[in-house]
Amino acid sequence: MKELKIETTFFVYDTIEALPEQIQKLMHKAGKARLKAYAPYSQFLVGAALLLDNGKVVTGSNQENASYPSGLCAERTAIYYAGAQYPDAKIVSMALTAGSLKNTTKQPIPPCGACRQAISEYEVKQQQPIEIYFMGETGKVIKSESLKNLLPLVFEKTVL
Template identity: 40%
Template sequence: MTKDNTDSIFEILDIQDLSTEEQSLIQTAQEISEKAYAPYSNFQVGAAVKLSNGAILKSSNQENVSFPAGVCAEHLVLSYAGANYPESAPECLAIVARRKGEQSWANVSPCGICRQVINEVENRFKHKIKMLILREDGRVYSISGISALLPLKFDDLNS
């Protein structure tokens, strides 16, 4: 038998255990989630990313009646970052979600496509992205790199 261990760190933290900057990133994601265009699912997702140049970018999910044509918040913000700040690596990505009209936040994680997008960005910059995902209980998943969520990731067409 062969065992393979990833080098990813996955923690559950109280929000006050995060740095002030990380707490602010989550708050930014919460605020932008209110701007989600989610008339079909009523599921509002917000994402905020801090880049290596200090810029903070934010986005929300944008649905389309042709469901595959919608864009997830984390995919959208990372794509915007890549197009507009191609030399600045994403360092930390905060993700939050809840149903429209509800007060409590939902337990979520990036979908498969978003996981692959995060993997591609990590490969592009050769740098792990720290992910902060707000949980329903108010605590936060702190994840060091996409390997924790995508251990058998697809990295290269040539390998």
């Protein structure tokens, strides 16, 4: 037997204002997208903003449904829209912000497992890492330089 150690590195910013200016703007767009979420069941709003290599910014918000599996997270809403509208563009950066309507969310909220897999698909497809910045409504922002930090042993098309 051999031991496999996996290390990841994240960067923590104390506030949005500590981020590079371009990422601050992206995070503010994610915040605006969050306010458009349809979340009558969970009361948990999520917004995503993607910066593409063509300079376009695509946003998405979570869209719930009474039949829970029929809803879609903000990250996948934005990624799939970007893939449909700009199929040749690469995703450079992703900004995420999430918050509850029940209380103020101060801790950074990373993508869920299904979203991590979807982000992985695009990172593998474009053969380039995607910077991911995530936060709650306020407070610290965490940066991952690649989805592989959040999902180190990715399931990808080479195994099919």
